[in-house]
Amino acid sequence: MNSTSIFEYHILYSGINFKYLPNLIFSNQLFQKLLIFAANKNETTMYRTHTCGEIRINHQGSEVTLAGWVQRVRNLGGMTFIDLRDRYGITQLVFDEKTEQSVAELGNQLGREYVVQATGTVRERSSKNKNIPTGEVELAVTALNILNSSDTPPFTIEDESDGGDEIRMKYRYLDLRRAPVRDTLILRSKMAFATRSYLDSQNFIETETPVLIKSTPEGARDFVVPSRMNPGEFYALPQSPQQLKQLLMVAGFDRYYQIVKCFRDEDLRADRQPEFTQIDCEMSFVEQEDILNMFEGLTKYLFKQIKGIDITEFPRMPYSEAMGSYGSDKPDIRFGMKIKDITALAKGHGFSVFDDAEFIGGICAEGCSEYTRKQTDALTEWVKRPQIGAKGLVYVKVNTDGTIKSSVDKFYSAEDLQKWVELFGAKPGDLLLILSGVKEKMLKAIGDMRLEMANQLGLRDKNVFQPLWVVDFPLLEWDEDTARFYAMHHPFTAPKPEDIPLLETNPGAVRANAYDLVINGVEIGGGSVRIFDKALQARMFGLLGFTPEQAEYQFGFLMNAFKFGAPPHAGIAFGFDRLTSMFAGLDSIRDTIAFPKNNSGRDVMMDSPSMISLEQLDELNLVVNLKEKK
Amino acid sequence: MNSTSIFEYHILYSGINFKYLPNLIFSNQLFQKLLIFAANKNETTMYRTHTCGEIRINHQGSEVTLAGWVQRVRNLGGMTFIDLRDRYGITQLVFDEKTEQSVAELGNQLGREYVVQATGTVRERSSKNKNIPTGEVELAVTALNILNSSDTPPFTIEDESDGGDEIRMKYRYLDLRRAPVRDTLILRSKMAFATRSYLDSQNFIETETPVLIKSTPEGARDFVVPSRMNPGEFYALPQSPQQLKQLLMVAGFDRYYQIVKCFRDEDLRADRQPEFTQIDCEMSFVEQEDILNMFEGLTKYLFKQIKGIDITEFPRMPYSEAMGSYGSDKPDIRFGMKIKDITALAKGHGFSVFDDAEFIGGICAEGCSEYTRKQTDALTEWVKRPQIGAKGLVYVKVNTDGTIKSSVDKFYSAEDLQKWVELFGAKPGDLLLILSGVKEKMLKAIGDMRLEMANQLGLRDKNVFQPLWVVDFPLLEWDEDTARFYAMHHPFTAPKPEDIPLLETNPGAVRANAYDLVINGVEIGGGSVRIFDKALQARMFGLLGFTPEQAEYQFGFLMNAFKFGAPPHAGIAFGFDRLTSMFAGLDSIRDTIAFPKNNSGRDVMMDSPSMISLEQLDELNLVVNLKEKK
Secondary structure (H helix, E strand, O other): OHHHHHHHHHHHHHHHOOOOOOOOOOHHHHHHHHHHHHHOOOEOOOEEEEOOOOOOOOOOOOEEEEEEEEEEEEEEEEEEEEEEEOOEEEEEEEEEEOHHHHHHHHHHHHOOOEEEEEEEEEEEOOOOOOOOOOOOOOEEEEEEEEOOOOOOOOOOOOOOOOOHHHHHHHOOOHOOOOOEEEEHHHHHHHHHHHHHHHHHHHEEEEOOOOOOOOOOOOOOOOOOOOOOOOOEEEEEEEOHHHHHHHHHOOOOOEEEEEEEEEOOOOOOOOOOOOOOEEEEEEEEOOOOHHHHHHHHHHHHHHHHHHOOOOOOOOOEEEHHHHHHHHHOOOOOOEEEOEEEOHHHHHOOOOOHHHOOEEEEEEEEOOOOOOOOHHHHHHHHHHHOOOOOOOOOEEEEEOOOOOEEEEEEOOOHHHHHHHHHHHHHHOOOOOOOEEEEOOOOHHHHHHHHHHHHHHHOOOOOOOOOOOOEEEEEEEEEEEOOOOOOOEEOOOOOOOOOHHHHOOOHHOOHHHHEOOEEEEEEEEEEEEEEEEEOOOOHHHHHHHHHHOOOHHHHHHHHHHHHHHEEEEEEEEHHHHHHHHHHHHHHHHOHHHHHHHOOOOOOEEOOOOEEEOOOOHHHHHOOOOOOOOOOOO | OOOOHHHHHHHHHHOOOOOOOOOEEEOOOOOHHHHHHOOOOOOOOOOOOOOOOOOOOHHHEEEEEEEEEEEEEEOOEEEHHHEEEEEOOEEEEEEEEOOOOOOOOOHHOOOOOOEEEEEEEEEEOOOOOOOOOOEEEEEEEEEEEEEEEEEOOOOOOOOOOOHHHHHHHHHHHOOOOOHHHHHHHHHHHHHHHHHHHHHOOOOOOOOOOOOOEOOOOOOOOOOOOOOOOOOOOEEEOOOOHHHHHHHHOOOOOOOOEEEEEEOOOOOOOOOOOEEEEEEEEEEOOOOOHHHHHHHHHHHHHHHHHHHHHHHHOOOOEEEHHHHHOOOOOOOOOOOOOOEEEOOHHHOOOOOHHHHHHOOOEEEEOOOOOOHHHHHHHHHHHHHOOOOOOOOOOEEEOOOOOEEEOOOOOOOOHHHHHHHHHHOOOOOOOOEEEEEEEOOHHHHHHHHHHHHHHHHHOOOOOOOOEEEEEEEEEEEEEOOOOOOOOOOOOOOOEOOOOOOHHHHHHHHHHHHEEEEEEEOOEEEEEEEEOOOOOOOHHHHHHHHHOHHHHHHHHHHHHHHHHOOOOOEEEEEEEEEEHHHHHHHHOOOOHHHHHHOOOOOOOOOOOOEEEEEOOHHHHOHHHHHHHHOOOO
């Protein structure tokens, strides 16, 4: 089978429009699998003989029946042309002088988004449309059945709609008719299926854990569900099935996974949803290396099966290197431009800004030496924004003629600056951008500037994918406000065995057997080796400021389970919405979700949440007590 | 590959113990698919070279490392034998006179459910255990690592445990270690994957619908979730994604499915769970016949792939026939014993019980003519139980010599009774069992008696499966208490087109395009063709007693969506817990669920639901107001 027919097969059977997913191809293996089913696959129903994406020149002369929505109506020289759309494609219907009059009259009544069933004869089009797979043919209509009429939609159902966000959300069922949105959801479905295929092949058991669980105070805020049968008591919706999957390991399930909804009642920032989906996994009798290998495998499989991309490199980077060289725990390594520390070189030259700074460092922007004053001023403004927080920007231009020009020439000789240039490995034509201040804050600021420069230089190609494991995270984070340590990952994360002696003496220096999967600067997944020793777990709760009673109340069932032979275990969870949005080339997770909520947690289509009746409240032993807004 | 090695392969890679699922085999097709992955499949981890289910005689002489739980310790003539268990099987470890002393001493410290890692040499066993696939070999231990100790478990971790229900639920993670429970959950995972494989091959898009939706009063009671960001308002958890999947059809998704959690806050009867799982499906441009064919396909595929059973017959039966011949809308057709109506024959012979009855009918129990007086008395007591509700039982014995003996010989001549015998088609040796009373109630009672007799006669073999579509359900049910009609299926179910004229004149007689999948007398799934015409939908809401305002408030977003070109569509949902329990041969759904709740909706393991803090309540603008129990 040649590649054209694979393409056709694909168009025919999946309904994905390649325009939006140009890299989506099927590897031979999945294709083979699909072929097994192809003989039985059947979109024919009582209402249609074919789909609107299926008719080709070889159907010429045959009578077919299609059903779908009117995408477009054109009247030209006494003829009517209708673009009929379904999930699988678009086919042109024609009513011309040969069409029976009653049929033609019906055809003239059609408006946008009417639902019709049309029977006709396939014929070659006189003016072909090379942009769509069905563009060589049209259907000369012999019978037409209007299945449903439609009001004029509140926005255009086109790839680029004229509707604003709010109205498209209110009429989400119409927004979902648009090919880019629909294709993202088809992609999501294919990704979920491929994920399951891989994990099933590796003997993982998909196990559903309960949605109505127990509220725990650690972590984010829970959504709660009042129990009518247990008055005054509440279930919580899971923020993740963390403890339940650990119990499945205690139960000997060995390999667990679930593609599962999780819930967090957080104030919503852009691109956060109160309910989101995780690929949640846990394995027993494993060490960190086993997990990294297994889920490198999953990641490679998904890229190969869904996007036809071979991931060859899968580097691992300690957290300390990520922070030091990229100013981020989720470095985008599609490009270099690593952060260099010039503190030692730059101090003591009488430039008080640098002399007073804990840290001086920056990046080398390749080929930017000819940035104008306006451009460097704009960059300076950019780094001074509150969310970046630098006081100013120092630049050093390495001109193409080899001369050096900086904004601190007053304080540094050409020889001084030449040392900087060498440390950065800068070439003629490059531009050094340097910030100074408190080390931790400046590393982050330079990291942000690095991403901004990469954006300006077009180094963040959405079609290039560079995964990375970030490893050796700190076990604990100190919080100044509450003056206590918090678990950076969660309280069940195991410290590195060699760091255990530091737990009481220098808790902040203890590294965890924790790991994040980062792709293109986005955190896609994260996990850890778990503590499986009850004494170490108790010590950990102590470090986190729990009294034994509190620990027992909150985590008693897990602590109890650990008394009966917990195996060594470790796990990981992938953010499935985010992974989908990355595969789809989107900037937001919202269009990876069929019915998302807005930033106030509202579903504007359903108009939810809503008031419930007093009877309902009464049955739940609840009274609503609205306070004045402060 | 011969069947033995397929068996071995299966044991090796799935961890399912055939003892509990004797019919579970893999068809060649799925087996082929597994083979594709076999090369990559790998249970080896840093902790083990093999699993406890994997070692065979051909490993003799090799050094392997296993990890698992101590199932059993036996000391015999100075030797120690340990059964080491993991999900994949059990392998015997041996410590004998050749074992290094320090290792042997460690071996003597092991107790039940300790977690260990053992390295040793595979050798042939002197006394083989033919009951397990690893029974020919044992591991002569050379190194032992105790990974975790265990308290003595509160009940035995054996196929038949000594633990009662309550304690097994409290320690569910230990109960899940028992092979029958674990294997049911592995089966569930395989069934979910096979379901997805089938539906994916038929171009269904798995689409996740939201868990936080809008509360609607129709149907069962909703679980609700207070919204912190929208004070005084509540989300509801879905009883099913009914309206959302219909919106996906309006959106043109064409084929939708989801294996999805649903929620009902009902008083829990045995075998009901507040959260349960559906295989939820919807299709566009289809009629009832399309749905029946597609899901007959799914059912056959599951039986073939999971249990190796070819389903050949898939009859369809109108609701009226099901009620008339089986006294049930979910007939068990593994056996005949249909209900016969003898009202016309039996009335007017002076037997006042019959003369006053609306309906007289019964069943013919084959080969039961020699039932003793004690047995017929017991049956009489059985039918008089309140849940059956008959006033008495009339029997007619067709003796093996051809004579007839009945409990109503006083009123009926041998010729009279011979007519009954002929109507029932009874043969010598059979027993007629006859009830009388109000027709509807008696049909149900006779139907129940039919099942009871089938149980007594061993006609309900768990290894025989007989699926059936029940079709042509009534659209509406009259409720005496509230003096209104209710939708038998739900308010979106389409009436049969030919019955639409009856909607206002004789609503009770209108049949729906609704269907149930029944297997062995259990309702496994149900669905309907939906109304897609907004005028008809409004008429339907009117029949159900909604004012237009109420309909708008409750179903406004669906009614609105129908203004913009809804396609003809239909769907179905399978109860996945029940389907799994049927495939596993269980009587209850509870052990198909990893962490079920008890009859008070409590998770006794987590001790949930539980109190939440006043701060949490305050954030949600709620006050708990516990009333005195009435």
